[in-house]
Amino acid sequence: MDRYEGFREFVDARQQSLMRTAYLLTGDAHQAEDLLQTVLGNVASHWAKLGKGGNPEAYTRKALINQHLSWRRRRALAVVTGLDVPDRGESHDDATLRRLALRQALTKLTPRQRAVIVLRFYEDRSEQETAQLMGCSVGTVKSQTHYALSKLRALAPQEVY
Template sequence: MDRFEGFHEFVRARQQSLMRTAYLLTGDTHLAEDLLQTVLTRVASHWAKLAKGGNPEAYARKALVNQNISWRRRKRVELPGAELPEVGQSHDEATVRRLALLHALAQLTPKQRTVIVLRYYEDHTEHETAQLMGTSLGTVKSQTHYALSKLRALTPQEVDR
C-alpha cells in the first residue's frame, strides 16, 4: 500500500479552500503559497496516520494557523496594504471597500487576525476557534472584541453594512 494513498486527492479537493484561508491569514499571495506548501508538507509526512482515523482537513487548518503565528513571531513579517492606493474613477465601490478591509486586517495583531478569519470567514464557533488556536475561550473572546473594535475604528463606514 502506498504511504501517500489519498493524499493527492485530498490536495486536489481542498487546496483552493486551504489557500483562501492561508491568504486571509497572511494577507499576501506569495506568503500564503509558502504557508500552504509548508503545511501540506507536514500533512504529507503525517498522512498515514491522518488517513487511517484522523481528520486531515482539520489538521491542515490548525497547522495553517500555528505556522502563520510562528512565522509572524520569528520574522515580524510586514503585511502588504500599509498604503491604500488613491481612489480614482477606475475603482468601483466594492473594490475600494475590499482594499479598505484588507488594509484594516493588516493592522491587526496575528492573534486578532487569526480570530477574525476563523470566526467570521471560516465560521467556527468560539470553542472551535480556541481549540484551533490552542488558547482559552476567554482569549478568543477578548481578541475578538479588540479586533472588532480596531476594525470598526479603521473602517467606520463598513460597520453598518
C-alpha cells in the same frame, strides 16, 4: 500500500479553500503559498496516521494557524502597505472599495487577532471551534475578537463590523 494514499486527492479537493485561508492569514499571495506549502509538507509526513482515521482538514487548518503564528513570532514580516484605497471619485464600485479597505485594515491586526477574525467570520467557526484550532480558551477568542473588531472599526469606520 502507499503511505501517501489519499493525500493527493485531499490536496486536490481542499487546496483552494486552504489557500484562501492562508491568504487571509498572511495578506500576501506569495507568503500564503509558502505557508500552505510548508503546512502540506508537514501534513504529508503525518498522512499515514491522518488518512486512516484522523481529520486531515481540521489538522491542516490548525497547522496553518500555528505555522502562521510561529512565523510571525520568529521574524517580522513585511506588511502589505501598497493597498491604498482610491478616492470615492474614481470609477470603482463600492464592493471593490470595501474589499480594499478591509484588506488594508486586516494587515494592521496582530497575527492572533487576524486568525480569530478569519476563523470566526470568514470560515464561520464557533468560538469553541476557534479556540480548539488556535489552542487557547474560549475567553481568549472572545477578547481577541473584541479587540480585533474594535481595531477594524477604528481603521475602517466606513464599514460595518
